[in-house]
Amino acid sequence: MSDLTLLLFFLLLFLFILGITLYKKNLKLRQELSRISQLREVFSKALHEIPTEIILLHREEIFFINKKALENFGANPRLSDLIKGINKGGRRFKSLEIPLGKDYKMLVFMDITEIESYKEAYQMALSYLSHELKTPLAVAKGYLERLEDKIALSLEERDRESFEKAKEAFEKLEKLLKKLFSSIEYLAKEIRFKREAVNLRECLEEAIFWVSPLAEDKGINIERKIPEDIFLKGSSELLTQAFFNVIENAVKVTPDGGKVEIKVYEVSSEIVSVAIRDYGPGVPPEKLPLLAMPFFKLREGEGMGLGLFITRRIIEAHGGAIKFSLPEGGGLIVEIDLKRI
Known part of the structure; x- marks a missing residue:
């Protein structure tokens, strides 16, 4: 067998093996595409039949409206109305916008009439x-x-x-x-206020000032680490009220001669956190989710149970969040996250 014949043989063998490999890959790809197509069809049917109004957008253009949305909004609703929320036939809808990658969005609507x-x-x-x-x-x-x-x-x-x-x-x-x-x-009622630049340190110091008489009567030292020049966008009066409620609670539950700690630290370039810790008896772990609920009280004789609820409402109105944790060594930590400017 000549060298040329041998070369042609191996070339044909290579092409044969390559063809089989490509065929298998193509078959696998087609099977995968078929599976994706089936999943897409199932997903599309599920979205269409789900009993909640759903609309999909591609580059701010509507390309999918499910059955429930068609019934309530029609086939050609105005996008600006959808984003703001719709009042249709005496019913009120609130929209939730969910980003789906770079060019896609999902609008989910909640019927808030009741x-x-x-x-x-x-x-x-x-x-x-x-x-x-x-x-x-x-x-x-x-x-x-x-x-x-x-x-x-x-x-x-x-x-x-x-x-x-x-x-x-x-x-x-x-x-x-x-x-x-x-x-x-x-x-x-919705909390309405004029948004202005607010110095966080000044708000906290004013809240501490109003709590100081109670702290002095109990011999409680309020330790604080509050950086200067941290500014928020909101109402200084409301934020002071929110901080006062938490600090006053901390002083009340801390035993005489104890201390309350207030620390401010940066969570990110946009978020700042205020952590207020008391050294009181703490809270049963199962009660933590109830702390900022209206009229919730751990013990009798603790007022009406609205202080932390009011704080939560004020903080949420400022685009922030409040959370609670039980640290080692006892007591309770209340963390308030707020957007800085």
């Missing part, structure tokens, strides 16, 4: 309750003030003491209701 109706009914009930309680309280207070001077002269000492106790109880009730109605608005 939630909004409950909110409106709740606000009306609060307004009615506030009015119905404030009016008789004001009348009763007026009568008490008019009677006070007469009773001081006409009643015996024991009766005057009883009147004073009744008056003190009434004043306590009045203060409690005022605090309740000023706090309870956070339950239903």
Whole structure:
């Protein structure tokens, strides 16, 4: 066999092996493409039939509308209306935008009609309750003030003491209701405020100033590490209130002669965290998710249980988040993450 024949033989053998290899790869590729096509079809059917309004966008153009969205929004809804949310046929929808890679987005819609109706009914009930309680309280207070001077002269000492106790109880009730109605608005109403540049250190120092009398009475040292020149976008008054609620709670639960620690540190170039630690009895782990819920109290005699809830609402209105953890050595750490500017 000549060298040329041998070369042709090996060339043909190579081409044969290459052909078989390419055939197998092509077959595998076709099988994979078929599987992807089947998955795509299943995914498309699932999206189409899912009982939630879903719309897919490619470069801000609608290319898929599922069955539920077609029923409620029609075949050619305006994209600007979709992103803002839609009111259709007396129903209200809120949109959630989910990025899917560089050029794709998914719009998922939530029917918030009932939630909004409950909110409106709740606000009306609060307004009615506030009015119905404030009016008789004001009348009763007026009568008490008019009677006070007469009773001081006409009643015996024991009766005057009883009147004073009744008056003190009434004043306590009045203060409690005022605090309740000023706090309870956070339950239903959206927090609105003018966004301005806020110095974080100044907010924390003001909150500490208002807590200081209680801390001094208990001999508690408030240790802080707060860098200067960290600025946020928001309301200094609301943020001070949010920090005050947490610091006051920390001082209340910390034993006499103890300490409360306040540290501010950068989570990233955009996020700053305020960590407030007390050395009190702590919280059962299963109760941590409930700490910022309205009216939740661990122990009796702790007020109305609205302080941490109000803090959470204020922080969330500023685009931040609040979380709780149980450190080694006891106590509780409250971490507040906020966007810096």
